[in-house]
Amino acid sequence: MTTNTKATGGCICGGVRYEVSDHTKLRPVVACHCEQCRRFSGHFIAASGTQHKYFTLLNQETLRWYTYIPNVKQGFCGECGCSLFFDYPKEARISIAAGSLDNTDNVTLAAQIYCTEAGDYYHLHPEGEMIDDGEFSLNCPD
Ligand SMILES: [Zn+2]
Numbered sequence: 613m614t615t616n617t618k619a620t621g622g623c624i625c626g627g628v629r630y631e632v633s634d635h636t637k638l639r640p641v642v643a644c645h646c647e648q649c650r651r652f653s654g655h656f657i658a659a660s661g662t663q664h665k666y667f668t669l670l671n672q673e674t675l676r677w678y679t680y681i682p683n684v685k686q687g688f689c690g691e692c693g694c695s696l697f698f699d700y701p702k703e704a705r706i707s708i709a710a711g712s713l714d715n716t717d718n719v720t721l722a723a724q725i726y727c728t729e730a731g732d733y734y735h736l737h738p739e740g741e742m743i744d745d746g747e748f749s750l751n752c753p754d
């Protein structure tokens with residue numbers, strides 16, 4: 613049994629660090645192959661997420677926000693360029709790029725969305741629910 617149940621993560625340069633107060637509050641990962649996520653990440657986005665109340669920025673020195681979808685803020689490191697967050701300010705949740713987590717031992721993939729928009733240069737590996745469009749949602753644990 614582990615006593616430290618926090619989940620932590622951040623970018624390569626360390627200018628952005630965050631923690632989720634309990635790793636069981638992380639949602640399973642949803643991968644998105646839509647065109648915008650491809651551009652934002654350079655390939656595709658695989659995002660976990662949690663509720664704002666469990667999420668704390670430990671360092672946001674180099675954190676920058678950009679909005680390309682209404683009501684969603686994309687967070688990235690302005691120094692090293694890592695894609696990090698999708699924040700939904702009007703909702704209780706924030707999505708977290710799964711690759712930015714320090715430890716992914718307990719993280720599983722639940723679904724892949726916008727499969728029809730995936731880049732032509734790779735084959736989708738069937739894992740989790742495969743959804744053609746964005747019609748899928750997964751609540752973050754309460
Ligand atoms: Zn950085």
Ligand SMILES: [Zn+2]
Nearest residue numbers: 644645646649
């Ligand atoms: Zn997407």
